[in-house]
Amino acid sequence: MRRIPALVMLVVLVSAVLAACGGGQGGAPGGAGTDEPIRIGVLAPLTGAQSTLGQEEKRGADLAAKMLNEDGGVLGRPIELVYRDGQGSPAEAVQIVRDFANEDINFTLGYVSSAQCLAVTPVAEQLGVLVMSSYCQTTKVTGSEFTENFFRATTSAEMLTRAGAQAIVQEDGDIAEWSSISPDYEYGHITWTIFKNQMELLVDGFEVVGEVWPPFQAASFSDHITKLNNSLSGHDQAGIFSSLYSGDMINMLSQAAPIGLVEGHPFLMLGTDLDAIRPLGQAGNVPTAWISVAYYHEAFDNPVNTEFVKAFQAEYGVVPIGYNATAFMSVTAYAAAIEKAGSTEVQAVHDALEGLTWQTPLGETTIRAEDHQAMFESLAMFKIAPADNEQGFEVTDVITIPGQDVSSPPHPGEVGEFSQ
Amino acid sequence: MTFDELVIVTVNGISFGFLLFLVAVGLSLVFGVMGILNLAHGAFFMLGAYLAYEFGGAAALSLPLFILVMIGSGLVTAAIAAVLEAALFRRIYYREHLEILVFAFALIFVAEGAVRLQWGPNPLIMSYPEGFASSVSIFGAPVPEWSLLIIVAGLVILAGLAFLLFRTRIGYVIRAVAEDSHMAGALGLNVGLVFTGVFALGALLAAIGGSLVAPTLALTPQLGLLFLVQAFAVVVVGGLDSIPGSLVAAIILGLANSFLVFTFSGWAPYSFYLGLIVVLLLRPQGILGSRELTKQVG
Amino acid sequence: MSALTVRNLNSYYGSSHILWNVAFDVEEGTSAVLLGRNGAGKTTSFKSIMNLGPSVRGRILLRGEDVTGVPPHRLARRGMGYVPEDRRIYAGFSVTENLRLGGFAFSSNGRPMEPDEVFDLFPLLKPLAARRGGQLSGGEQQLLAVARCLVGRPSVMLLDEPSEGLAPVIARNVLDALRSLRENTDFTLLLAEQNVSFAMNLATHVHVLEQGELVYSGTKEAFDADPALKTRYLSL
Ligand SMILES: Nc1ncnc2c1ncn2[C@@H]1O[C@H](COP(=O)(O)OP(=O)(O)OP(=O)(O)O)[C@@H](O)[C@H]1O
Ligand SMILES: [Mg+2]
Secondary structure, three states: OOOOOHHHHHHHHHHHHHHHOOOOOOOOOOOOOOOOOEEEEEEEOOOOOOHHHHHHHHHHHHHHHHHHHHOOOEOOEOEEEEEEEOOOOHHHHHHHHHHHHHOOOOEEEEOOOHHHHHHHHHHHHHHOOEEEEOOOOOOHHHOOOOOOOEEEOOOOHHHHHHHHHHHHHHHHOOOOEEEEEOOOOHHHHHHHHHHHHHHHHHOOOOEEEEEEOOOOOOOOOHHHHHHHHHHHOOOOOOEEEEOOOHHHHHHHHHHHHHHOOOOOOOEEEEOOOHHHHHHHHHOOOOOOEEEEEEOOOOOOOOHHHHHHHHHHHHHHOOOOOHHHHHHHHHHHHHHHHHHHHOOOOHHHHHHHHOOOEEEEOOEEEEEOOOOOEEEEOEEEEEEEEEOOOOOOEEEEEEEEEEHHHOOOOOOOOOOOHHHO | OOHHHHHHHHHHHHHHHHHHHHHHHHHHHHHHHHOOOOOOHHHHHHHHHHHHHHHHOOOOOOHHHHHHHHHHHHHHHHHHHHHHHHHOHHHOOOOOHHHHHHHHHHHHHHHHHHHHHHHOOOOEOOOOOOOOOOEEEEOOEEEEHHHHHHHHHHHHHHHHHHHHHHHOHHHHHHHHHHHOHHHHHHOOOOHHHHHHHHHHHHHHHHHHHHHHHOOOOOEOOOHHHHOHHHHHHHHHHHOOOOHHHHHHHHHHHHHHHHHHHHOOHHHHHHHHHHHHHHHHHHOOOOOOOOOOOOOOOO | OEEEEEEEEEEEEOOEEEEEEEEEEEEOOOEEEEEOOOOOOHHHHHHHHHOOOOEEEEEEEEOOEEOOOOOHHHHHHOOEEEEOOOOOOOOOOEHHHHHHHHHHHOOOOOOOOOHHHHHHHOHHHHHHOOOEHHHOOHHHHHHHHHHHHHHOOOOEEEEEOOOOOOOHHHHHHHHHHHHHHHHHOOOEEEEEEOOHHHHHOOOOEEEEEEOOEEEEEEEHHHHHOOHHHHHHHHOO
16 A cells, blocks of 8 residues: 555645635525625636736726625625636636536636636536636637637737737837747637737738747746747847746746846737736846736726726725726626616626627727627737836836727637637 | 757756756655655745745845845744644654655645735745846856856755765764664664754755745745646656755756757656656666655654 | 563554563563564564554563653663664664764763774674675674674663574574673673574573463573473474
């Protein structure tokens, strides 16, 4: 009995422990009485590697519920958010959606990874549960693997990538040579493909001079960094695209700083928000870069954003970032659809979401009936640079890109042209 | 592969290897003396990094100050480890490997919780010490100064351990306990004290590793798991009870990883698992080891 | 005075009950031998006394002081020397280093023996001083194990089957060394053996164990006077 295949043990343990983290606080099954709260299930990575993101999501969603409830709720009923901690594994997400269904929670939002979104949507359809992604960006869920019960109240990978490409060309000039350091999985590959397709259209002589694919959550990026650095030699003006995010982006930039990988190169970071930039600023490793997360609190001049930023600051003492805004929007989308439907009946809310127009911090937003993707008036792109201030960086440029310029026509059931 | 690339791959691989050695050496020491595979090592690694941040802060320190911070972090971590050993670990030494493994593994998650409560979930970063934030050119290839410092640190630690183990009375006692702890007890050596000390020394080494990587990695409460599989692979491939074996394995695995990134990059993330499979099949005691995981001491 | 007193000793390996109410005394300065067939419980008795594994009920006194449950290293420092049947020489250490390890068992009165003093008692070891423990023959290892124990100047030495696994001529050498040791040094000996003739060369008192129970205690003379004992408990 002493013979332990220890690595197997380790792997089994890791998965067991990670799966076990899925459990969370439950909620009693609710009846349909008129002042019963309307319960919305939120699956977010509240602990674990992506907990920064999950905690930001929670702040945004909590604030939305609080503001709605202070305003008398929805159909006169309060909104109640029921959280489940999910670390990103598809199997876990499926289980949590089943739990939601068992508890009669039919409206859900959150979801971290593209793999999770792809795994839950068919199940959600069987169970009659609506899934609103506030984070996963894959274009497949609104495209080739479209299902009726999936909605996205936030931007897609295509929108973010194309908007980022357009912003950097518009502001920094026609950069023809490009390279990429992006994570070696679905999201990393699809964003780079979209980026290349967009760049082909934007600049003459677009050319790829190098690409490296570090694995997700690598401990050392140094080989990928030097490999990319090598391919950039002789291409001093070449741009760098990266859809690494969160801890991976921080680690890559910390390790790249000594050899000055991104120095002097136009640099586009996709999906990395200020939560990751702030600690880099503390250590003096913030690069000059464009950031594409669609939201910047000063970029939008509309009453909803003004109120959102004010309330967020009052509640949490800091300005909101993109993750806060997307979770906020997902909750208010449900609220608007339920008001529109006049009921919490799933089919009615589903129908109301199709074509729903509501006001968000990004302005007037509409969920397309065909593919359930939200369409925005405009997306905010901003540029950061190292600075001699307390934060170690400053935002040097904020622009908006029109929403119509960054999205293809709906293509449910098919792969979009930009993703090929 | 060009000559330039060959140079940089070699330097990168060696420096990554030394980093892994720093992370793994404590694991190997503890196994060598006590015969337990202490996966809680990951927790001490994380704690070391966080304590370095606690003592040193985010801003750049001078190198001597950084070293002081690192030693401080190492000593505090060692003290915590000593208490844990005396209070918890010594109750389970004579259990099955599996139980010890699960126990230590659970401790990593408890540590994750403790770190989250103390420092919050958001990533923290330390700066490279002053004068170590850039790179030097080796045969025309840029190599971060910090990578070179990690190689130096690895050599210093190796020399320090060799001195301690083979040139001092403490080392003589540790080696005796490592070879036969029962007889050592019957000869009047305080085995319990040696175990506590070695456990704490292992934690100190982990914390030094953690402090040294702190400028290159976001500190998050998951840091304890980040290097665990690699460190585990290093000690198994090198031979669980062999410190020189750990160094050899760390450098081989580090080089293999670097070469794969430049050649068959899709395979690079699996290099450690491949190494484990090859070694467990062909040489279960590891490159320089004498003891298999299956054979428990005590 | 009794150097070692064992009272009501019951020992267990897990759930198997090995020793049953074993009790005996070893008077100071004498050489007692614990005789018994394979598996009779001799080694278990020693390990129980040294607190090296089996769980134990009963009482053990060292020169009148209760030492039941005292950890092995403290026992060693209080004068209880132990030479295990498998000798447990440190294979990676030189003979001199092995000897110095024995010094840890030493507590306060005077100083532990120096290797040179040991070499005077065991001249056979002297030329081997720099040799690694793992390179010694079985007989040499046995001598070294005894010598290492002596370094700590024990008041009682538990010596487990020194003749085991040795060719007769080698066993003879070991015996000679032990005999001269008894003449030149001053400690109480408790020897475990199943080789009766070997044991009788050293013994002043005899205790016989049979399946975990003490079935006979007496002087060497009394034991010798009753040849039936040997056939009953010990012959093969
Ligand atoms: N670690 C152990 N676990 C369980 N049983 C054991 C253990 N060690 C010894 N025994 C059992 O205890 C009994 C006494 O064994 P012990 O080794 O004390 O005998 P012994 O008299 O020293 O024999 P030998 O002359 O062969 O050395 C035997 O039946 C043996 O099988
Ligand atoms: Mg025996």
